[in-house]
Amino acid sequence: MLLEVQDMSVAIGGVTPLDGVSFALDRGQIHGLVGESGSGKSLTAMAIMGLLPLIGGRIIGGSLKFDGHSLQRPETELRKLRGRRIAFITQNPMTALDPVRQIGGQVDEVAMMHLGLDRKAARERTIEILKQLRISSAETLVRSYPHELSGGMKQRIVIAMALAGEPDLIVADEPTTALDVTVQAQIIHILTALVRERGLGLLLITHDMGVVAQACDLVTVLYAGRVAEKSTTSTLFQAPRHPYTNALMASVPRDDMAIGELKGIPGFVPSVAGYPPGCRFHPRCSRKTEICAGSLPPLLAKDKESALACHNPLDGAQP
């Protein structure tokens, strides 16, 4: 396994926004991490990247392994991995780009720092990567500043920065959320091709079920800091077992839905300071029984790829 998150819990201040999160990702796979705002998706990404100290968080339980080695190590060692073997793509490309420096230099820097290339070799590599990302006039583009580029182009530069260190794993946190659909399709196309051609692992964090259905091999559904359900993409969409997954699917408009068929989920995602007792979804759940309010359902693995945390799951029969 390239990345193995086992029963990981994260604390910030007095609260525990992530509680027993487990999932795994192999080379050549796209693993989707989905959930609504406040479910802990971005926090999971920060934990993997070793960035929790920046927001005053720490891992208080479980383990985090990359290529067989623990990721819970000193910052000096993490720095050698970050940007080199594990790359990070953020939602807003402007948080990753320096507004006052030409983009070429920003991409060069990664190869210079991590691969030890000199300036000239790094620039050649940058132009080669930009061309692989189908950026036509790469030689002139390297001299532009971020504000001169469109949102889609900026995100491609961030992807180029991620690729410059020749990573094994890319963690992409909502990489297309800020983009228009035609540009989103381009970026998903690029990311999917990278995984298939280079055998990278991609952890794709998104709230968009369309993106999940299009790109992911495996999906982990988070709700209020816990894993609700984990499965292959096709099983999850055809026969969701957790009532939350099922309700989430019914909230997304489909072409075959008649008006009035779209059902939301009543209530809203609880905040980390006010998680209800028992199953965290039970106040919004249509299948709740007495036990749901009293005890937290454990995450039980069914096989290597799927797991479920629910007292009253749907039968999973395919419609």
Next chain:
Amino acid sequence: MTEILRLENLTRVFNQPNGAFGKPRQMTAVRDVSLSVNKGDVVGIVGESGCGKSTLARLILRLVEPTSGRVFHDGTDITQLSHRALQAARKNMSMVFQDPYSSLDPRYTVADCLAEPYVVQGAKVPEGRIDTLLSQVGLSRAMAQSYPHQLSGGQRQRVGIARSIALSPNLLILDEPTASLDVSIQAQIVSLLKDLQDAMGLTYIFISHDLGLVRYFCNRIVVMYLGAVVEEIPHPDCPPQHPYTATLMASTFAPDPKLRKELVALEGEIPSPFNLPRGCAFVGRCPRASERCKFEQPVLALGPSGQPVACFNPIGA
């Protein structure tokens, strides 16, 4: 069918004055848009960022003054009304904004927000009206004394909707009302809008970048690209005729792994609105472009399947 809204050749040009850098320049945010909307319609306006959909929404309510063209609401040309007459006319039309946090005053309670339309019109809030409005949008009466920061995003948008229907308008402009909400909440809001429409006989102009949502919720769809209408789709099931609409559909991922798209890399990017190509605005990205498209601007005309399309080489021709 009664016509409730008619737009005639609506155009808005924004001037960028001479700043610290560069010369003054102009952009046409909305170009020559004409549209007729009947009572009870739900018209979806879709397009990507910068296509002019939000400016169009504001033009319809005259929150932005048109450079040229007319807007008829209930037969009255609101572009010609005096300030006072316009204010009276606005009783019958209203808007729901994208971000319910910035469109609600943080120092107003929910009750104050809902009373504000009456204050603006110089009227008294009818007895029990606030409670009725709250229950119409599915909020409890106890919430009347809450402040926006105490509400969730979905609850805030419900307040925004309650405020927009306070004066019982017949036309609502919804500018991306669910874009900042989670899907489970978006679905709640959309079904609330549907219920309100059935109960009050409202007409909606629903502005969105989400083609899937628009196809679900609207009975007519208008597609915009860089300020102009490129296609009108009279029914959500009608196939697209404009290559841009087709591209938009091909780029929208269905929430179903069985309907995965074979992704083709679409070339090019949306051109800058300050520097539009001479011919069709879509020419640089269009798979069906011909020589004529580079030099001549297509206008909206009935296409091969009888729906209005602005294209020299429409699909199905």
